[in-house]
Amino acid sequence: MKRISQSAAAVLAGLLLGGGALLIGESPRSPATATNDAATRDKIVRYIRAKFGVPEGVVLTADPLQPASYPAFLQTTIISDNGKEKHPNNAYVTKDRRYLIMGNLYLVTANPQDEVVQHVREQFKIPAATSVVATPFRASPYPNLLTTTVTVDDGKRKATQNFYLTKDNRCLVVGNIFNLGVDPRREALQTLKTANEPSQGSVSAPVTIVEFGDLQCPMCARLHDFLESDLLPKYGNKVRIVYKEFPLASIHDWTLAASVACQCAYQLSPATYVPLRSMIFKNQTSINATNVRDLMLSYGEQAGLDRLQLAACIDSKASLPHVEKDFQEGQAVGVSSTPTCFVNGKMVVGFPSADAYYKMVDETLRAAK
Numbered sequence: 001m002k003r004i005s006q007s008a009a010a011v012l013a014g015l016l017l018g019g020g021a022l023l024i025g026e027s028p029r030s031p032a033t034a035t036n037d038a039a040t041r042d043k044i045v046r047y048i049r050a051k052f053g054v055p056e057g058v059v060l061t062a063d064p065l066q067p068a069s070y071p072a073f074l075q076t077t078i079i080s081d082n083g084k085e086k087h088p089n090n091a092y093v094t095k096d097r098r099y100l101i102m103g104n105l106y107l108v109t110a111n112p113q114d115e116v117v118q119h120v121r122e123q124f125k126i127p128a129a130t131s132v133v134a135t136p137f138r139a140s141p142y143p144n145l146l147t148t149t150v151t152v153d154d155g156k157r158k159a160t161q162n163f164y165l166t167k168d169n170r171c172l173v174v175g176n177i178f179n180l181g182v183d184p185r186r187e188a189l190q191t192l193k194t195a196n197e198p199s200q201g202s203v204s205a206p207v208t209i210v211e212f213g214d215l216q217c218p219m220c221a222r223l224h225d226f227l228e229s230d231l232l233p234k235y236g237n238k239v240r241i242v243y244k245e246f247p248l249a250s251i252h253d254w255t256l257a258a259s260v261a262c263q264c265a266y267q268l269s270p271a272t273y274v275p276l277r278s279m280i281f282k283n284q285t286s287i288n289a290t291n292v293r294d295l296m297l298s299y300g301e302q303a304g305l306d307r308l309q310l311a312a313c314i315d316s317k318a319s320l321p322h323v324e325k326d327f328q329e330g331q332a333v334g335v336s337s338t339p340t341c342f343v344n345g346k347m348v349v350g351f352p353s354a355d356a357y358y359k360m361v362d363e364t365l366r367a368a369k
Helices: 008-015 031-051 112-123 184-191 218-238 255-268 270-282 292-303 307-316 320-332 354-368
Strands: 059-062 073-081 086-094 099-107 131-134 145-153 158-166 171-179 207-213 239-245 340-343 346-349
Touching: 031 059, 031 073, 031 086, 031 184, 031 346, 099 112, 112 131, 112 145, 112 158, 112 171, 184 346, 207 218, 207 354, 218 239, 218 270, 218 354, 239 255, 239 270, 239 320, 255 270, 255 292, 255 307, 255 320, 270 292, 292 307, 340 354, 346 354
Parallel strands: 207 239
Antiparallel strands: 059 073, 073 086, 086 099, 099 171, 131 145, 145 158, 158 171, 207 340, 340 346
């Protein structure tokens, strides 16, 4: 995998959908409005920092709120500055200041269902040969918004995402919507499933690290080795690590097959999961799309699995639903790159450093007392 930048500026730029902004108009604001806007901007910055694991060393700012060309929304620009480069990102908030939109707004001129397909194609640069289909709009969890599910299918892989339309059929929201009233850390703790999942460490440990990894990602291999060889021995029964599959199949050609094999190992014999995962990471450079099946069977045997049983599971893709469940769970809590971990619900993107992890665990242990 091409190494994902660990700078929060780059992480933020990758997480947030960029693109053309709507035209905005200036309007005079009262002192009370200015105060309210300042509080909203502060809430947006704090939410993004917590939701996407942006380190304190990266400066985040939100420009003053301005009216967008569609009256239900206000517009701002969020700027992340890591001291070397700045990344601006368009953002919108609903007039009641409850919801944050990261993405783009488009005024509807014809059929909303057709137009959302067109805008998705243009915004994400999807080739003409790739199928893009939108379902009819339906009710959504968000006030005054309808939703559609857009499916992108290139014949090998499918990806889906929900986008939105104002109930008056006038404005499309092609991006993600976040509730500013929700604590991202608490939301992650409620969403992440840790029971009956591959793990190391005591289930009663006061610190739980949930790791979303891609088996073809070199940085994931480094983090896995650190967690298994350094962090767990250092903290003993105080830390538990729960492993989740997050195969970036759109850029990696064998990661999905390896994830299926790992989950097959867990289904057949849970104790073999971590040894197999460790062997895959240690031998990343030897694996390719042609030999991945044979190597998974070989590593599985070395980990203690029956070769025929593992082959049957791999070939039938019996464990694929669990891989897909992990991936969807990661998306639900904001994962978009690997590795991404949650330390008692706090997001950590990439592998900042060993010391950074030790500091987080120490702080979490103190807070847990």
